[in-house]
Amino acid sequence: MTQCAVFASGGGSNFQALIDRQKAGDLHVEFAVLVTNNSSCKACDRARAHGIPVVHLPPSKFADERQYAAELMAVLDKYKVEIVALAGYMKMIPVSVVRKFHNRILNIHPGLLPAFGGKGMYGERVHQAVLDYGAKVTGVTVHFVDEEYDHGPIVLQETVIVEDGDDAHRLAERVLAKEHASYWRALEAVAQGRVRVDGRKVMGHV
Numbered sequence: 091m092t093q094c095a096v097f098a099s100g101g102g103s104n105f106q107a108l109i110d111r112q113k114a115g116d117l118h119v120e121f122a123v124l125v126t127n128n129s130s131c132k133a134c135d136r137a138r139a140h141g142i143p144v145v146h147l148p149p150s151k152f153a154d155e156r157q158y159a160a161e162l163m164a165v166l167d168k169y170k171v172e173i174v175a176l177a178g179y180m181k182m183i184p185v186s187v188v189r190k191f192h193n194r195i196l197n198i199h200p201g202l203l204p205a206f207g208g209k210g211m212y213g214e215r216v217h218q219a220v221l222d223y224g225a226k227v228t229g230v231t232v233h234f235v236d237e238e239y240d241h242g243p244i245v246l247q248e249t250v251i252v253e254d255g256d257d258a259h260r261l262a263e264r265v266l267a268k269e270h271a272s273y274w275r276a277l278e279a280v281a282q283g284r285v286r287v288d289g290r291k292v293m294g295h296v
């Protein structure tokens with residue numbers, strides 16, 4: 091079974107959706123460890139409730155990025171991690187880790203990249219920006235992580251229609267529901283080796 095680490099900082103509803111799919115037998119990975127920068131986050135409770143080890147690794151604890159990266163690598167080695175799924179993780183992954191795990195770190199973004207992404211674009215800010223722009227369609231992007239924010243090759247995109255009268259909160263709810271329905275499919279496809287990456291293009295059945 092593919093050993094998967096999840097990185098989360100907050101509520102972890104995407105993490106929960108992945109756990110649920112795994113328990114249902116649809117997603118064939120083992121959640122080896124949850125890495126967090128926030129030891130009191132709800133994602134930690136979710137991990138503990140399912141017997142998944144939690145490692146608290148706030149970057150601020152380390153003198154510099156090199157030391158943080160070394161500790162992170164040690165954790166990933168210890169748990170024999172093959173794939174990482176970021177699920178609402180609010181810290182940057184050190185470049186050395188991104189390189190070592192080239193096309194093996196997934197992230198989910200609550201919008202259709204490359205629109206409404208990049209540094210500072212997270213949570214309701216994304217949905218507010220979509221509404222302010224007057225976009226008619228938004229959605230979910232699952233992508234590999236590279237050295238730039240919200241930039242790596244796209245594994246999956248799903249759309250959500252913007253409705254008249256939507257506010258950021260209402261739109262966020264529908265996008266989040268779509269995230270829960272989608273992320274596991276991208277993770278499963280990558281874990282099962284069903285995708286092939288050629289530059290920016292990810293091919294195969296997701």
Ligand code: GRF
Pocket residue numbers: 098100101102103104105177178179198199200213266269
């Ligand atoms: C999600 O909207 C995800 O797209 C983004 O962070 C949010 C995390 O939500 N990367 P949750 O913690 O999974 O509920």
